[in-house]
Amino acid sequence: MTCTDLERDVxxxxxxxxxxxxxVENHLADCQGCRAMLEELxxxxxxxxxxxxxxxxxxxxxxxxxxxxxxxxxxxxxxGMLLLLIPKPAEVAPPPRMVWVAPGPVIxxxxxxxxxxxxxxxxxxxxVAPDTxxxxxxxxxxxxxxxxxxxxxxxLR
Amino acid sequence: xxxxxPARAQAFDELVRxxxxxxxxxxxxxxxNLEDAQDAAQEVFLRLFKYFDRLDPVREVEAWLYRMxxxxxxxxxxxxxxxxxxxWDPPLAPAQxxxxxxxxxxxxxxxxxxxxxxxxxxxxxxxxIEDLDTRAVAEILDVEEVTVRSQLSTARxxxxxxxxxxx
Numbered sequence: 001m002t003c004t005d006l007e008r009d010v011x012x013x014x015x016x017x018x019x020x021x022x023x024v025e026n027h028l029a030d031c032q033g034c035r036a037m038l039e040e041l042x043x044x045x046x047x048x049x050x051x052x053x054x055x056x057x058x059x060x061x062x063x064x065x066x067x068x069x070x071x072x073x074x075x076x077x078x079x080g081m082l083l084l085l086i087p088k089p090a091e092v093a094p095p096p097r098m099v100w101v102a103p104g105p106v107i108x109x110x111x112x113x114x115x116x117x118x119x120x121x122x123x124x125x126x127x128v129a130p131d132t133x134x135x136x137x138x139x140x141x142x143x144x145x146x147x148x149x150x151x152x153x154x155x156l157r
Numbered sequence: 158x159x160x161x162x163p164a165r166a167q168a169f170d171e172l173v174r175x176x177x178x179x180x181x182x183x184x185x186x187x188x189x190n191l192e193d194a195q196d197a198a199q200e201v202f203l204r205l206f207k208y209f210d211r212l213d214p215v216r217e218v219e220a221w222l223y224r225m226x227x228x229x230x231x232x233x234x235x236x237x238x239x240x241x242x243x244x245w246d247p248p249l250a251p252a253q254x255x256x257x258x259x260x261x262x263x264x265x266x267x268x269x270x271x272x273x274x275x276x277x278x279x280x281x282x283x284x285x286i287e288d289l290d291t292r293a294v295a296e297i298l299d300v301e302e303v304t305v306r307s308q309l310s311t312a313r314x315x316x317x318x319x320x321x322x323x324x
Contacts, residue, residue, distance in 0.1 A: 008310040011309070015284065048281065049285065056178065
């Protein structure tokens with residue numbers, strides 16, 4: 001066995017990490033060079049161990065904070081209350097706006113440009129009596145306007 | 158239930174207080190700079206916080222913290238761009254060249270550690286700096302003891318050569 005062959009074993013022996021040390025110890029007894037290397041390695045280990053005791057700068061590791069159950073519960077309740085306060089979207093369309101139209105002279109309804117079918121034509125030519133009042137009902141659709149015609153007795157025309 | 162969480166927080170705080178220097182020191186020796194070591198230590202304690210209830214605080218925590226520290230440091234080293242080791246010479250007066258003072262020797266060792274591979278560094282930090290036995294090191298690193306010995310001998314010889322070359 002040469003010194004090079006035993007170099008790794010000497011490195012382990014320096015820290016007491018060699019399981020079977022007989023061969024290395026026999027070699028060390030006869031080899032001054034390897035004894036010197038052993039001393040260096042042991043010195044190195046001592047210096048490495050010294051790094052453990054080197055004062056580190058006073059730094060503190062930020063610590064995570066546990067969140068308590070009641071905090072979660074309070075958060076959940078608050079979130080629930082907020083949800084209750086938020087107005088719900090309207091499920092039905094708002095009623096059409098109604099505009100009162102005062103009674104006036106005889107009105108002849110003009111056919112709508114896009115009116116289709118017999119019903120539209122019949123309405124278009126109908127003469128309305130002077131005692132008729134109209135309620136004009138606006139809807140969300142600009143093209144749809146409902147005219148509600150009635151006489152002063154409340155009869156629908 | 159209300160009593161449980163203050164007790165848990167207190168136990169966690171106590172554990173961090175006892176272990177933070179050890180975790181920080183180990184991370185510092187593996188990573189080579191304090192800023193990265195602090196980041197790593199914080200990550201380790203965040204993970205500890207997550208798994209705190211599953212660990213046996215007496216038997217398991219220390220080894221778990223070492224293992225987690227090493228793993229987090231490996232992650233940091235993987236993300237880090239390779240750094241070329243500078244040909245560093247301690248600034249000494251000619252009369253002092255043969256006798257480095259303690260601070261310079263420490264700096265030389267710290268620099269030498271950065272020349273090792275991450276695994277060699279972890280082994281030498283755990284065995285020679287933290288003074289754990291090879292079996293504990295093997296368990297922490299999840300390798301065989303024979304692997305630890307192999308990396309240990311390599312690392313010690315590399316360090317010796319580095320120090321000799323710089324003296």
